[in-house]
Amino acid sequence: MALRSLxxxxxxxxxxxxxxxxxxxxxxxxxxxxxWPGVSADSTTAYVASNQAVYAVDLATGxxxxxxxxxxxxxxxxxxxxxSTDDGLVILGDFNRVVYALKASDGSVVWRFDKAKxxxxxxxxxxxxxxxxPCADHTLYALQRASxxxxxxxxxxxxxxxxxxxxxxxxxxxxxxHNLYAxxxxxxxxxxxxxxxxxxxxxxxxAGGRLLAGTFGQGLAAVDIRxxxxxxxxxxxxxxxxxxxxxxxxxxxxxxxxxxRAVSLKDGSTLWTYQPxxxxxxxxxxxxxxxxxxxxxxxxxxxxxxxxASKWQVTLAGPTNTDPLLTGDVLLxxxxxxxxxxxxxxxxxxGATRWTFAPAK
Amino acid sequence: xxxTVILDPxxxxxxxxxxxxxxxxxxxxxxxxxxxxxVTLPLTLQQQRSTQKMxxxxxxxxxxxxxxxxxxxxxxxxxxxxxxxxxxGFNPLxxxxxxxxxxxxxxxxxxxxIRALATTPVQLLELSKHIYDFIPSSIIPxxxxxxxxxxxxxxxxxxxxxPNIGIPVLTVLxxxxxxxxxKLMTPPSADAQGAQxxxxxxxxMPLLLGYFAYTLASGLALYFVAxxxxxxxxxxxxxxxxxxxxxxxxxxxPQKPKR
Numbered sequence: 309m310a311l312r313s314l315x316x317x318x319x320x321x322x323x324x325x326x327x328x329x330x331x332x333x334x335x336x337x338x339x340x341x342x343x344w345p346g347v348s349a350d351s352t353t354a355y356v357a358s359n360q361a362v363y364a365v366d367l368a369t370g371x372x373x374x375x376x377x378x379x380x381x382x383x384x385x386x387x388x389x390x391x392s393t394d395d396g397l398v399i400l401g402d403f404n405r406v407v408y409a410l411k412a413s414d415g416s417v418v419w420r421f422d423k424a425k426x427x428x429x430x431x432x433x434x435x436x437x438x439x440x441x442p443c444a445d446h447t448l449y450a451l452q453r454a455s456x457x458x459x460x461x462x463x464x465x466x467x468x469x470x471x472x473x474x475x476x477x478x479x480x481x482x483x484x485x486h487n488l489y490a491x492x493x494x495x496x497x498x499x500x501x502x503x504x505x506x507x508x509x510x511x512x513x514x515a516g517g518r519l520l521a522g523t524f525g526q527g528l529a530a531v532d533i534r535x536x537x538x539x540x541x542x543x544x545x546x547x548x549x550x551x552x553x554x555x556x557x558x559x560x561x562x563x564x565x566x567x568x569r570a571v572s573l574k575d576g577s578t579l580w581t582y583q584p585x586x587x588x589x590x591x592x593x594x595x596x597x598x599x600x601x602x603x604x605x606x607x608x609x610x611x612x613x614x615x616x617a618s619k620w621q622v623t624l625a626g627p628t629n630t631d632p633l634l635t636g637d638v639l640l641x642x643x644x645x646x647x648x649x650x651x652x653x654x655x656x657x658x659g660a661t662r663w664t665f666a667p668a669k
Numbered sequence: 670x671x672x673t674v675i676l677d678p679x680x681x682x683x684x685x686x687x688x689x690x691x692x693x694x695x696x697x698x699x700x701x702x703x704x705x706x707x708v709t710l711p712l713t714l715q716q717q718r719s720t721q722k723m724x725x726x727x728x729x730x731x732x733x734x735x736x737x738x739x740x741x742x743x744x745x746x747x748x749x750x751x752x753x754x755x756x757x758g759f760n761p762l763x764x765x766x767x768x769x770x771x772x773x774x775x776x777x778x779x780x781x782x783i784r785a786l787a788t789t790p791v792q793l794l795e796l797s798k799h800i801y802d803f804i805p806s807s808i809i810p811x812x813x814x815x816x817x818x819x820x821x822x823x824x825x826x827x828x829x830x831x832p833n834i835g836i837p838v839l840t841v842l843x844x845x846x847x848x849x850x851x852k853l854m855t856p857p858s859a860d861a862q863g864a865q866x867x868x869x870x871x872x873x874m875p876l877l878l879g880y881f882a883y884t885l886a887s888g889l890a891l892y893f894v895a896x897x898x899x900x901x902x903x904x905x906x907x908x909x910x911x912x913x914x915x916x917x918x919x920x921x922x923p924q925k926p927k928r
Contacts, residue, residue: 342791387790426822429790444788466810469790484810507809509790524797525806547797547806564797589794604794629794 344629345642345650346389354640355390355398356651362386363667367636370653370663374415389431399439401428407441409456419456430470435493442468448481450496460496470510480519482508488521490536500536504529515554516573522548528561540576550591560599562588568601580616584609589629595656600639602628608641620659625649638662675773679781681801688808695815695891702895705778722759782888788821824887837883839890844879846897854904
């Protein structure tokens with residue numbers, strides 16, 4: 309009876325209010341740029357970019373050295389992997405179309421580049437005195453390391469989400485338009501391109517004269533580095549997001565269907581596999597006879613490279629889609645969506661936590 | 670549950686249409702919106718019939734007399750209104766039910782466009798978990814270019830002689846088409862309170878959707894425009910549309926009672 313006594317116009321207004329609230333909620337989610345932390349390190353400092361800041365963290369203690377920007381700034385959204393240079397810069401792009409070069413010592417801005425038309429998701433790469441920055445506006449920007457001035461640019465047909473691989477005078481650029489491009493480093497001139505049948509979202513690696521690149525839908529592709537022709541592919545059940553790591557005999561990688569595997573570098577045949585229980589987005593890290601996999605479920609596992617036998621495993625407080633990084637005597641793992649941990653430093657031998665870092669409010 | 674029943678089928682339908690139409694996401698959004706409008710047509714018609722019946726009832730002399738007679742006794746007025754509803758066999762919620770049923774579809778469509786565009790790593794990872802096996806992964810990432818727009822970004826038109834000023838054309842179209850849709854399809858209310866509410870909604874909705882269009886991915890703005898225009902076309906096809914209403918400003922006025 310109470311429901312029947314409602315005036316239809318009030319019911320309509322209530323529904324409208326509900327629509328507004330839900331649409332506003334959805335729009336908030338849509339506007340919030342979302343990725344996982346970008347992590348890198350030099351000999352003394354780890355750099356972790358996550359949402360509204362990049363943090364410089366003491367590798368020995370996990371203490372924060374500086375952050376950029378020093379005060380929260382809604383105009384800055386950082387997720388790209390920071391790139392530290394040998395002349396004391398930390399370079400990274402943000403979701404709001406700006407590339408920053410910061411002083412590694414204190415985080416102050418040396419230069420900025422703001423000519424792009426879309427966000428930066430992938431990290432930068434260095435090629436001599438050039439900084440190469442992939443952008444979601446389909447363009448690879450080559451900037452002067454000293455000033456950030458544009459030297460050349462190379463346009464593809466889809467967003468670029470991963471840093472290029474620099475090998476001497478040649479750049480290998482993975483693109484979401486399914487192509488792997490080889491470019492002249494000095495000029496950006498195309499040498500060859502190869503369609504691999506699926507989007508490429510991570511930096512390829514070189515092993516035995518071949519480029520290895522993960523694809524969305526076509527597994528792992530091995531491409532001849534000179535001719536750019538496919539040599540073999542390793543089919544997978546899920547998309548291969550992160551690139552493999554390699555030793556003399558094998559390549560190690562995971563896929564989004566939740567399989568981690570080792571394959572022969574010779575012909576791509578499977579050596580061993582295991583299921584970590586969740587999607588594997590990140591590239592693994594390689595130690596001495598040990599490969600470290602991180603998965604979306606927050607599980608970090610150390611496996612023997614020889615047979616995949618488990619050495620140790622730990623579960624962190626949130627998804628671990630960031631590439632784990634073995635540096636010095638710690639394994640750095642970026643953690644998403646956790647208020648307590650943004651970066652964890654683990655003992656590579658045991659998985660014990662050395663320290664964790666979460667930015668102070 | 671939401672993903673399985675509503676969002677996943679919508680996302681995959683949208684992706685299938687995108688693949689079928691030669692990788693044009695803008696066209697896919699328009700066709701998908703048209704299909705959804707077609708599927709929900711019976712509900713829309715039921716809602717229109719109910720609205721018309723309510724309008725007729727509110728325009729009747731009995732209704733107007735009742736308003737005057739019990740203007741100082743709201744409770745009694747409600748009771749008498751209910752009695753009148755029962756006498757003429759009208760359920761006042763029958764007009765709302767189709768809207769309630771359509772709400773999940775509206776949100777699903779909205780969510781499907783956002784999810785399919787997948788412009789960030791987390792969105793793409795999420796999309797990867799919801800694509801059916803028959804959708805070829807080679808269509809990823811979607812080609813978000815439509816006309817001069819990147820459907821994953823808020824739309825702005827830059828003219829050669831105004832290179833530094835982005836004109837939000839789609840936002841303007843969303844505001845105008847939402848205003849027109851409201852104006853053409855909202856019947857005049859019989860009482861002052863209802864008329865006031867209609868007036869507020871006629872201004873509120875265009876501004877709200879215009880704000881979303883201005884700030885969010887233009888794929889959504891395209892959906893808003895397509896949805897508004899198709900709603901007007903659907904309504905016009907029933908023969909009830911009165912384009913003269915577009916020329917009257919300031920909202921609808923209470924209608925005179927019929928004798």
